[in-house]
Amino acid sequence: MKLAILLAATLLSAQTKPRARDLGIAFEGTPGKLNSVTDVPGVEVGHATLNRGAAKEAVRTGVTVVWPRGRANPEAAFSGWYSLNGNGEMTGTTWLEESGFLESPVMITNTHSVGVVRDAFIAWNVEQAKKGAGGGLNAWGLPVVAETYDGFLNDINGFHVKPGDVAFALENAKGGPVAEGNVGGGTGMTCYGFKGGIGTSSRIVGGYTVGALVQCNCGRRNQLMITGVPVGREISDNLPFTPKPTASVRVPGIHEDLGSIIIVVATDAPLLPHQLKRLARRAAMGLARTGSTSGNGSGDIFIAFSTANQGAAAESGVTAISWLPNGDLTPFFDATVQATEEAIVNALVAAETMVGINGNTVPALPTDQLRAILTKYNRLAR
Amino acid sequence: MKLAILLAATLLSAQTKPRARDLGIAFEGTPGKLNSVTDVPGVEVGHATLNRGAAKEAVRTGVTVVWPRGRANPEAAFSGWYSLNGNGEMTGTTWLEESGFLESPVMITNTHSVGVVRDAFIAWNVEQAKKGAGGGLNAWGLPVVAETYDGFLNDINGFHVKPGDVAFALENAKGGPVAEGNVGGGTGMTCYGFKGGIGTSSRIVGGYTVGALVQCNCGRRNQLMITGVPVGREISDNLPFTPKPTASVRVPGIHEDLGSIIIVVATDAPLLPHQLKRLARRAAMGLARTGSTSGNGSGDIFIAFSTANQGAAAESGVTAISWLPNGDLTPFFDATVQATEEAIVNALVAAETMVGINGNTVPALPTDQLRAILTKYNRLAR
Amino acid sequence: MKLAILLAATLLSAQTKPRARDLGIAFEGTPGKLNSVTDVPGVEVGHATLNRGAAKEAVRTGVTVVWPRGRANPEAAFSGWYSLNGNGEMTGTTWLEESGFLESPVMITNTHSVGVVRDAFIAWNVEQAKKGAGGGLNAWGLPVVAETYDGFLNDINGFHVKPGDVAFALENAKGGPVAEGNVGGGTGMTCYGFKGGIGTSSRIVGGYTVGALVQCNCGRRNQLMITGVPVGREISDNLPFTPKPTASVRVPGIHEDLGSIIIVVATDAPLLPHQLKRLARRAAMGLARTGSTSGNGSGDIFIAFSTANQGAAAESGVTAISWLPNGDLTPFFDATVQATEEAIVNALVAAETMVGINGNTVPALPTDQLRAILTKYNRLAR
């Protein structure tokens, strides 16, 4: 059966590696059809992946874009956010908090490219408005752009992300299977001392879906837990390395102060802004299940949005909306925790070993070894 | 015409003094019929006033209760809150913030009686449930109880507020004109070095009403501004006094560290929790117009609720609600600022000179002198 | 060696059951001497345990008090707090947030007794001041009182906690070993469908200590994880039960909406208020490791304080203090997560089966079965 799943995965996307669940990891809950944030109807994901050059000129970075309602429908979506450890950037959050709305796609890149992505989105949006396309977005914009730091593998001070890359990610976003691992904003990221990057997962809650997408770049090796098993402590070798270690080179997964994780939670359940903040807060609990304690240097910032209530962002006048009362939320909290946990593991399983700037190298999580460890702890799904 | 207004005021309530507006003070905006928080349909206010004894046994305190939907309808109301300077207590706010709901009346008392009011409300509520009355409230409760400090006039360490007083305020709440000044929780309060207490006001916004009720106990004399006129600096005598000043007696209005103000904002506009928080934040701007800078010792805590969306607090299942988009909110912000400002001045105008514990005395704002000062600054309404 | 530990534990306290670590559970990190919040020098804990009567008159409740600097030193301590899911009460937090100080002990009781504990502390404090004892506390008080709901076992609407019980807990607080399980505020609590209550643990970080004390009353049975092992799913029988189930009786550990956990984190490291908030936020990650997703009905509220910087709460004048820069905090985050996780398990291991109101019963966690399950998953410490 696993072969069939692998085959299906191959047909669905360019992604040829199995996903975490295919390895027999026993996650809780019921995923959606694609086990992806795109199981939430309307959500589209686009990547611009910059992976070229070597040695001093290694470019290992990009942009990942999540459109709440798809590129063709820029209407705002109810949203909430939470900063578990704010050693990072997510622009646009003061207005998101005030208004209750996400008024742009969520865009994720590297730390030093947040500005170019932000302004490029505004310029792109102005162009769309001139063409009569898009529309619906405000004349001025406060877009949401987040980041994690890829300077161990990427020439981050080369400022390689350009406006055209942002436009590419925006315009090539689509539903369906989402490429994971070394793609988009996640191209050069490191997670628990293994190659990290983009991962996604979803859960079904009654007639609704909760999806998560992560750009994971956090954690120390010895912290990594997968379904409760201390995988990181079992693989104490095979660490990221730098050919010429110096005091100024901090190795992610070993030196604790590098890292960060951005988590995007999407749902089609009709939740209000203050409820979506509750979902965002649960992403921290999914992260905790993978072993992180959210170290001082980690920018762990989470955002949740609902694609329901199309039309709520009217300019004026009483508007009818719907909501799910607080008493119904616990299964959505469970789903957020579970989808976040699995999305992180999916990123680790999908990412491949990468050699980056100055020959710095981060190994992929060895999946055979992972299976052996899960077996040792009697935690491999039958 | 002023006589006619005074007459109307007399007929409407036992309150025989004119209100601020009757004195010719030129407030902005259009008040509701009663210029009171009870102009918001359904809102009921109840006072238990404890004013007895003298010298060491002076009891000058009480409880004021604001029922969002009236006593007969205990259903929760969407709500938000804001702490401008948290040197005070408002219980129940973590759940209010989390759930978006106010699930009890707002109850206001003195600093040392918050506990008895809180538990007494729960006990009263349990009794109501046994009688089959009320109902609708949760089996366990996290009621909202706030306070300001009346120890300059009241024997606060005598703990004179009793469960029966809480029940009295709850059960005798009603719509219509609201007694102001030395009543309920405001009985022993001091504001800008004059006798303060309870005040209320309202504004009309389109088809909606915004009302404010304050328990004001804040500010130094020289700060007091009324419609922009530096009234406090013009009345530098006539200060609160204590017959036997000692180092341990701090005189409100002179020693800056006493004080506090609780502001309750009500509206029938269909606002969501995150929007009501925005209203609560504007109460600070209304307070600022009366001269306060929210000193370190002042517990300036504000709550706003909406009586719309009856039925939103369903236990389970998608519920249809309505809301007013953010683009329509500015007039509600204006109204909150204006109603807060006028409610504070109403409290000052209504309150009468009080002699309290140990002969401590706080003078009423002299309204003739106030009119003369407003005339001097060309600010008396024609 | 385990026998020696058991013996030591017996000598140190009346607590005759082994603690979680004695059972061979492989927690991370290095605990302090007592593996208790009282390893932080100065911290004292007091319990008033009310456990009497049966059937309709079963009293199963109490008060637990944590004095930051011990009863003899009421000086304020730098502090921060965090509400993971605010379906609960913690009074005093607006001032704690504003001032950065915890100005009272942390007191924990049942949901319907928060008020009596609050006012009783103020009255007790007034008495102390009259006696010339204590002192240092403000003339008026905004004490910190938190709660979890024990109505499944306790006659909560009998309001059995009295001022004398509060005084008892305050006056009998001490350092040294802390009684765990069915004691103090934790007497009637249920956690993951097992008997819960008070638990504590500590970690050493360099020359400092981080301690945690929990009053745990949260979680559904099938969520319980211990060091990553799905213990709750392995023990699907042996649930809490009620002799006469009715629609209105909600069984904790099964019906998700009951529950809550209060977590107190203490340290002697010189951390500032905004850093202590960071510690409080990590308590959520320790909780997550035991399986909770912080359901809608759970009041999960955390507080952290530092006993360093004695003298910082001066009335006036520039004061010299010390602090540990942010770059040093990660090990304290690790310690908070680890101590929280172990404190919860300690509460479960210490608590004994209890029969409460109306014969409602909550079973103790069966420790033999627990060891067998840990063995099955190869997670028992050697």
Add this chain to the structure above:
Amino acid sequence: MKLAILLAATLLSAQTKPRARDLGIAFEGTPGKLNSVTDVPGVEVGHATLNRGAAKEAVRTGVTVVWPRGRANPEAAFSGWYSLNGNGEMTGTTWLEESGFLESPVMITNTHSVGVVRDAFIAWNVEQAKKGAGGGLNAWGLPVVAETYDGFLNDINGFHVKPGDVAFALENAKGGPVAEGNVGGGTGMTCYGFKGGIGTSSRIVGGYTVGALVQCNCGRRNQLMITGVPVGREISDNLPFTPKPTASVRVPGIHEDLGSIIIVVATDAPLLPHQLKRLARRAAMGLARTGSTSGNGSGDIFIAFSTANQGAAAESGVTAISWLPNGDLTPFFDATVQATEEAIVNALVAAETMVGINGNTVPALPTDQLRAILTKYNRLAR
């Protein structure tokens, strides 16, 4: 005497217009020597002013930079922030909130140039590090960049702010008198329907200074109050105008939804992060005194920092710092409110009439008329 003051002002700076205080406006409190944020020792301000072209190509924008400790000392400063109405952007605030530190200068520009300013600062900083200059800043950066919207006068979608402009403002920052009005980030701003922009003021508090700098672009004409006098209602003509009004052109000061104000509060008093947040919150009260109710469309975001505690941002190890207890803060709150109020009026008085994009025009506040109105209300200082 006024001539002498004018002469002094001329000698001190290129600014030839009198400042608000020179007109006889009776502000409260005692300003520092320059009545400027640069009265706080170490603070330096730099402007890049882009004012060129006309009609469709009118560039009316720029960048203003506030270095907390001067350009030569990039060490972080304790800081806090507050969003009164988050319809705007201030990057870097999640880390500021988490860490308690401002790690970059505060940079202010137009809404569509936040990104370029952010990334340009990082690139500039990287260059400085390469040169061995600057230093002390983190290898990666989360700079603080804020904005207000100048699209009524400026070709905002031309994206005219370039990295070189950012470098110019950074490198030409200096202490001493600060140019006000149509300069730097304030070049194209409108405030209460008059030309706005940059303004500054300061207050002395004991041996300390509190300074404020605003980029003001907020408010409707009829709201404007100056020292309590309803100036805006007295000048109902002389409004901003557009030669070709269309539905899509929103005129600031008339249509309420344009606007915003950024307020920077600086002090040399040794305040901790949570105390600086308290100062930031008071900026709202200073703004309120000028008439604003912080309309929905206004991005009113405030930041406060302290230049004391040089060395506190150590990488590691216990560090001795000092602080001023909460009981001493009230005069700092007063000073923040007063300096904010005066800085806004200073911006209005300094700014000159501007013709911008498409001939859109915003008039300067007519100072003769202002003096006449203040006289009418008996509020001109003698």
